[in-house]
Amino acid sequence: MGRRKKKKTIKFNNYLAFVxxxxxxxxxxxxxxxxxxxxxYFSVFCLVVIFFNIMLIWLLKVNGKVRNVLGIxxxxxxxxxxxxxxxxxxxxxxxxKQFGFNNYKTENYYVVVLKNxxxxxxxxxxxxxxxxxxxxxxxxxxxxxxxxxxxxTDQIFTxxxxxxxxxxxxxxxxxxxxxxxxxxxxxxNVEKANLITTIYSSSVEVAIQNVMKEVDxxxxxxxxxxxxxxxxxxxxxxxxxxxxxxxSVNPKTKQIILTSIPRDYYVTLANYNAKDKLTHAxxxxxxxxIATLEQLLDIKINYYIKVNFTSLIKIVDALDGITxxxxxxxxxxxxxxxxxxxxxxxxxxxxxxxxERKAFKEGDRMRGVNQQAVLTAIINKALEPNIIINxxxxxxxxxxxxxxxxxxxxxxxxxxxxxKEPSKWQITSINLNGTDSYDYTYSYQKTKLYVMEPDxxxxxxxxxxxxxxxxxx
Numbered sequence: 001m002g003r004r005k006k007k008k009t010i011k012f013n014n015y016l017a018f019v020x021x022x023x024x025x026x027x028x029x030x031x032x033x034x035x036x037x038x039x040x041y042f043s044v045f046c047l048v049v050i051f052f053n054i055m056l057i058w059l060l061k062v063n064g065k066v067r068n069v070l071g072i073x074x075x076x077x078x079x080x081x082x083x084x085x086x087x088x089x090x091x092x093x094x095x096x097k098q099f100g101f102n103n104y105k106t107e108n109y110y111v112v113v114l115k116n117x118x119x120x121x122x123x124x125x126x127x128x129x130x131x132x133x134x135x136x137x138x139x140x141x142x143x144x145x146x147x148x149x150x151x152x153t154d155q156i157f158t159x160x161x162x163x164x165x166x167x168x169x170x171x172x173x174x175x176x177x178x179x180x181x182x183x184x185x186x187x188x189n190v191e192k193a194n195l196i197t198t199i200y201s202s203s204v205e206v207a208i209q210n211v212m213k214e215v216d217x218x219x220x221x222x223x224x225x226x227x228x229x230x231x232x233x234x235x236x237x238x239x240x241x242x243x244x245x246x247x248s249v250n251p252k253t254k255q256i257i258l259t260s261i262p263r264d265y266y267v268t269l270a271n272y273n274a275k276d277k278l279t280h281a282x283x284x285x286x287x288x289x290i291a292t293l294e295q296l297l298d299i300k301i302n303y304y305i306k307v308n309f310t311s312l313i314k315i316v317d318a319l320d321g322i323t324x325x326x327x328x329x330x331x332x333x334x335x336x337x338x339x340x341x342x343x344x345x346x347x348x349x350x351x352x353x354x355x356e357r358k359a360f361k362e363g364d365r366m367r368g369v370n371q372q373a374v375l376t377a378i379i380n381k382a383l384e385p386n387i388i389i390n391x392x393x394x395x396x397x398x399x400x401x402x403x404x405x406x407x408x409x410x411x412x413x414x415x416x417x418x419x420k421e422p423s424k425w426q427i428t429s430i431n432l433n434g435t436d437s438y439d440y441t442y443s444y445q446k447t448k449l450y451v452m453e454p455d456x457x458x459x460x461x462x463x464x465x466x467x468x469x470x471x472x473x
Contacts, residue, residue, distance in 0.1 A: 002355070013060040013068065020056060024049050027082045030089035032340070035412045038420040052078055054329050067368055077358045080253045091395045096412065098398075101212060101405040104205045105285055106237040108179040109142035113202035114167060119174065122200040128173035131163045133181075141204040142176060160185050161446040162289075174199075180239045180283045182231075184444055191336045203237075212405040213302045218417045221250040221470040222302040224406075226375070229282055229308045235403050239308075241282030243354070243371050246301065249468045251414070252421055258375060258437055258467050260368035260431040261293065265441060266451035270295050274442035277451055297463045299470075303406045311401035312354070313347030315378065317395030318405050321346050322377040327369065328436060330359040350374050364452065365431060372429045379427065383418075430465060433458040 027047055031037060037045065038275065056078065059071025064441050111130070113119040119128075130152045132139055155172055157163045162186065163175040177185070186193040215222050228243025229235075241263070248257040263279040270291030272284070281289040290301050307315075316322055321344055329340045334352040345353060360366035381395075434452035441449050 007069070009068065010434060013071070016072060016075050017057045017060050020053060020079055023079050023082045023086070027085055027089070029151060030086060030093070030240065034089060034092050035094075036086065036415040036419070038416050039160060041419065047070040061368070064402045085394070088391065090391065095395045095398065096408045098400070098402070099404060099406055099408045099411050100212045101407075102206060102236065102403045103210070104202050104236065105208050105404055106205055107138040107142075108203050108237060109176055110179060110182055110198040111136075111146070111174050111176055112167070112182070112196050112198055113174045114195055115197045116195075117173070119199055122146065122149050123295070124199075125152055125174055127152065129153045129155055131157050131172040131175035132177070133157055133159075133160070133163070133388045137207045138178070138204050139176070140385060141206070142202055144178070145202045145204070146200070157264050159445045161189070161444065164189065175314075178238070178283065180280075180355060183240070184280070188444055205236075208285055209287055210405060211290055211301075211304075212394055213300055214407075214410075215302055216292070216413075217249075217406075217410045218251055218413050220239070221248065221252070221472070223248050223299060223466065223470075225286075225293060225301045227282065227286055227289060227304060227306045228312070228371075229306065230279075231308050235306060235308055235311065235400065238285060239282055240279040241286075243307075244278055245375065246293065246297070246299075246470050247375075250418065253469075253472050254425045255469055256379075256425055256427045257430060257465060258372045258427065259294075259297075259432070259466065260372050261432050262364045262368055262452050263271075264450060264452045265296075265432065265434060266366055266437070266453050267292055267296055269442055272442055274413060275439065276442040277449070280441060281445040296459060297466065299463060299466055303404065304401055305404045305406070307402045309351055311398075312351050312374075314397040314401050315347070315394075316345065316374075317347035318394040319378065319381045322374065322381050322397065323390060324350070324370075324377045325372050326355065326373070327366070328360065330356065332356040333358060362425050363436075365433065368431050369429070372431070376427050376429075379425070383425070430462045431458075432462055 012241055020170065026048060028256060031042065032043065056071050056074045059067045060075065080303040105291040111122060111125070119125055124240045132143065132154060134156055147150070157166065160177060160181055163177065166172050167175055183196050220358055226243065226245040226247055227241045228240040230242040231237060231239045244261040244263060248259065261278055263277065266275060267278050268274070269276050269281055269284070270288055278289070278292065279290045286304055286306055324343050324345055326338045326340055329338065331337045332352040335358060336349050336352045338353060354371045356370070357367040433455040437451050437453045437456065438448040439451050441451065
C-alpha cells in the first residue's frame with residue numbers, strides 16, 4: 001500500500017514538474033516575443049526563472065517528505081504567478097498589434113429631407129431628385145449604396161448651403177451629406193436646420209495614404225500630431241479635429257514640447273489651396289490635417305495618434321484618474337465644477353475640462369492650455385512605477401481607443417530604452433495665438449464663420465522652438 005502511494009506521489013511530482021517547465025518556457029517565450037525588456041533585464045529574468053525551476057524540480061525529485069511538500073507548494077505558487085503573467089503578456093501582445101498604419105478611414109453619410117415632407121425612409125425617394133456635393137471617392141461609394149436601394153436622379157452642388165436652400169425650395173427631394181459637414185450645417189444655420197431630418201445613413205470606408213516619416217525613435221527627435229476628434233464611438237471615422245497638439249519629442253535630452261493650435265485657426269488647407277478652420281481639415285482626413293500643420297509651422301510631422309471622446313474617458317479612468325492644475329475656478333457647460341489649482345479628475349470630468357471654452361475670456365486659447373494640462377497629467381501618471389497595479393485595466397481601456405501610424409517596433413524600442421535609462425521627462429507647452437475674426441471657409445462657403453487669424457509671431461516662435469528641440473543632442 002505504501003509503495004502504491006509512493007508511486008502516485010512520484011507520478012504527481014513528475015506531472016507537476018512537466019507543467020512547471022512548460023509554463024515557464026511559455027512565459028520566457030512570450031517575454032522574448034514582446035521584446036520590451038533590455039537584454040540585461042531579460043537575461044536576469046531568464047536566470048531567475050531557470051533557477052527557481054531547477055530548485056523546485058530538485059525538491060520534487062529528492063527523497064524527503066518535507067522537501068517534496070515544499071517543492072509542490074513552490075511549484076504551484078510559481079505556476080499561478082506565471083499563468084497570471086502569461087495573461088498579461090497576451091494582453092500586451094494584443095495591445096501592440098494596434099500600432100502600425102491603418103489604411104482606411106470611415107465616413108458616415110446621411111440622406112436629409114424636410115421634416116414636413118412625406119418621405120419616411122429611403123424607399124420613399126424612388127425616382128426623386130437627390131442632391132450632393134461634387135464627386136469624391138467616399139460620396140461615390142455612398143451613392144452606389146443608395147442606388148442599390150432605389151432609382152433616383154442626382155444633382156451636384158458646390159456647397160451645403162446651396163443644398164439646404166434647394167431642399168427648402170422643393171427643387172430637390174433630399175440631399176446626401178457627410179456627418180461632420182451636417183454637424184457644421186446644424187451649428188451655423190440653426191433656424192433652417194430645425195426644418196430638416198435624416199431618414200437614411202450608411203458608412204463607407206475609404207483608403208488613405210500613409211504619411212509616416214519614420215525615424216529611430218530611441219535616437220532621433222520626432223514630431224507626433226495628436227488629433228482629438230469630436231465624436232464618440234468608432235475611432236476610424238472622419239470628423240472635425242477639436243484637439244490639435246504637436247508633441248515634439250527628443251529621446252536623448254528627455255524633452256517634450258506640446259504645441260497647441262486652436263481649433264478655429266484660419267489656415268490654408270493643404271491640397272485644397274483654400275482657407276478654412278483647422279478643425280475642418282479633419283473632415284478631409286488626418287493626412288490633410290498633418291499636411292496643413294506642416295505647411296503652417298514649416299516642420300515635418302513623423303507620426304500621428306488619433307483619439308476621440310470615448311478614448312479620453314477610458315484612458316483616464318483606467319489610470320484611476322489624473323491630477324490636473326487649473327488656472328481658473330469655473331463650471332463647465334456639462335455642470336462640472338473645477339477649482340483654481342490641483343483637481344483630481346475622472347474620465348468624464350477630464351473630457352468636460354478639455355472641451356470647455358465659453359467659461360473663459362480667452363475662449364479657445366484657454367481650452368488649448370487645458371488640453372495640454374490633461375495630456376501632461378496623463379503622461380506623468382502613465383510613467384509612474386505603480387502603473388503596474390492598473391496595467392490590466394489600462395490595456396483594456398486603450399484597446400481600440402486610438403489609431404496611429406507608429407509601428408510596433410518603434411513602440412517596443414521606446415519602452416525598452418525607458419526601462420534601461422529611466423529618468424524624468426521635461427514637458428513644456430506652447431500655445432499659438434491669434435485674433436478673433438469672421439471669414440468665409442472652404443467647408444461652409446456662403447456665410448462668414450468665426451475664425452482665429454493666426455498671430456504670425458507666435459507661429460514663428462513655435463516653429464523655431466520645435467526646430468531647436470529637434471536639433472539638440
